[in-house]
Amino acid sequence: MELRKGLEDIAIKETSITYIDGDLGRLYYRGYSIYDLASFSNFEEVSYLIWYGKLPTQRELADLKSHLAEERNVSEEISTFVSKVAKTANPMDILRTAVSMMGLEDRREEGLVTKAIKITAKIPTIISLIQRTRRDQKFIEPDPSLSHAENFLYMINGEKPDLNFSKTMDVALMLHMDHEMNASTMACLVVASTLSDIYSSVVAGISALKGPLHGGANSEALKQFMEVESPDQVEKYVLNKLSTGHRLMGFGHRIYKTMDPRAKILKDYAREVTEGKPTERLYKVAEKIEEIGIKILGKRGIYPNVDFYSGLVFFSLGFDTDLFPTIFASARVVGWTAHVDEYLLDNKLIRPKAIYVGDLGKKYIPIDERQ
Numbered sequence: 001m002e003l004r005k006g007l008e009d010i011a012i013k014e015t016s017i018t019y020i021d022g023d024l025g026r027l028y029y030r031g032y033s034i035y036d037l038a039s040f041s042n043f044e045e046v047s048y049l050i051w052y053g054k055l056p057t058q059r060e061l062a063d064l065k066s067h068l069a070e071e072r073n074v075s076e077e078i079s080t081f082v083s084k085v086a087k088t089a090n091p092m093d094i095l096r097t098a099v100s101m102m103g104l105e106d107r108r109e110e111g112l113v114t115k116a117i118k119i120t121a122k123i124p125t126i127i128s129l130i131q132r133t134r135r136d137q138k139f140i141e142p143d144p145s146l147s148h149a150e151n152f153l154y155m156i157n158g159e160k161p162d163l164n165f166s167k168t169m170d171v172a173l174m175l176h177m178d179h180e181m182n183a184s185t186m187a188c189l190v191v192a193s194t195l196s197d198i199y200s201s202v203v204a205g206i207s208a209l210k211g212p213l214h215g216g217a218n219s220e221a222l223k224q225f226m227e228v229e230s231p232d233q234v235e236k237y238v239l240n241k242l243s244t245g246h247r248l249m250g251f252g253h254r255i256y257k258t259m260d261p262r263a264k265i266l267k268d269y270a271r272e273v274t275e276g277k278p279t280e281r282l283y284k285v286a287e288k289i290e291e292i293g294i295k296i297l298g299k300r301g302i303y304p305n306v307d308f309y310s311g312l313v314f315f316s317l318g319f320d321t322d323l324f325p326t327i328f329a330s331a332r333v334v335g336w337t338a339h340v341d342e343y344l345l346d347n348k349l350i351r352p353k354a355i356y357v358g359d360l361g362k363k364y365i366p367i368d369e370r371q
């Protein structure tokens with residue numbers, strides 16, 4: 001039996017959702033280039049594309065938009081719970097528990113995508129409840145006349161976002177929606193393959209996304225930019241970090257061996273939303289870290305990934321740093337649920353093997369005779 005640590009290069013299913021070309025740095029959702037989707041589409045349309053496998057007609061898009069808008073409110077129990085722990089608990093732990101509570105309110109007769117729409121619609125409300133409670137700000141009711149991205153920012157900042165901010169948020173969410181068989185999607189599938197329920201799968205996805213090697217890297221990347229005073233300090237900072245055994249956060253990827261296309265797209269938005277603002281210094285430092293990092297690590301195929309600029313974008317849009325992984329989850333939930341739906345069409349219980357390297361045939365010694 002061959003041992004593949006981290007299941008590297010093992011395919012666990014066929015998919016028509018996402019294709020990544022890691023050598024050329026290309027990403028496609030349902031066959032459409034991420035560059036085209038980021039330029040011309042929006043969160044709702046790409047959600048439809050990922051869930052249903054085709055671009056929607058006007059009617060289908062309007063239906064999905066109103067369905068998402070109708071489902072934004074969370075139950076009294078969930079909002080009471082979130083408000084109670086918002087000031088003390090980790091936001092990913094709160095989100096995980098809130099989605100688990102949604103499972104308690106599950107209506108069995110609904111289909112998987114209908115449940116996915118509900119979860120997707122409610123996550124921004126939970127995130128805004130966390131941030132606004134912590135800041136002692138009044139909760140903002142969702143506004144059904146706003147798009148998913150506009151409403152998300154409105155509920156966070158308490159004012160309707162301008163076009164530039166809402167487009168940036170829309171694109172950032174689209175870029176995070178799916179990424180083939182990453183750790184959190186795999187976690188969702190492991191749960192789904194036992195014929196458990198979609199809420200449990202999403203809880204598993206959030207749990208896997210929480211770690212700093214996955215969804216937690218965006219806030220770590222931003223922390224780096226904050227640690228450096230100016231671009232001329234970057235070289236020393238990077239060399240010191242790498243020579244002391246630390247990793248450059250927001251760099252490196254299991255699949256991409258060149259610049260992640262999502263990082264390329266987000267870089268432009270990061271520049272735009274920081275221009276002329278106090279955060280412009282962070283952008284300049286980030287750009288320099290990118291340059292020096294690529295000079296040192298590029299030859300080993302280690303380049304900026306999606307998390308390199310996303311933290312700076314989310315910060316500039318008004319989110320607290322420790323909320324970044326929850327924003328990632330708010331978009332990735334679309335991919336998680338679509339992969340579960342796809343996997344269940346031809347379900348096979350996920351049950352890999354481990355290679356046993358311990359002893360066998362040991363003699364059991366009663367506890368009072370043990371040394």
Ligand SMILES: CC(C)(COP(=O)(O)OP(=O)(O)OC[C@H]1O[C@@H](n2cnc3c(N)ncnc32)[C@H](O)[C@@H]1OP(=O)(O)O)[C@@H](O)C(=O)NCCC(=O)NCCS
Binds near residue numbers: 212252
């Ligand atoms: C994402 C990540 C876990 C993928 O790594 P992986 O495919 O499992 O590869 P490994 O962790 O085994 O790393 C392979 C080698 O590259 C190096 N490397 C990988 N990412 C690195 C980084 N960001 N900075 C410095 N070195 C890095 C490792 O030190 C290792 O070197 P070694 O072979 O000399 O020990 C890894 O690149 C990483 O930790 N990046 C930082 C966290 C991050 O940005 N995560 C977001 C991912 S979207």
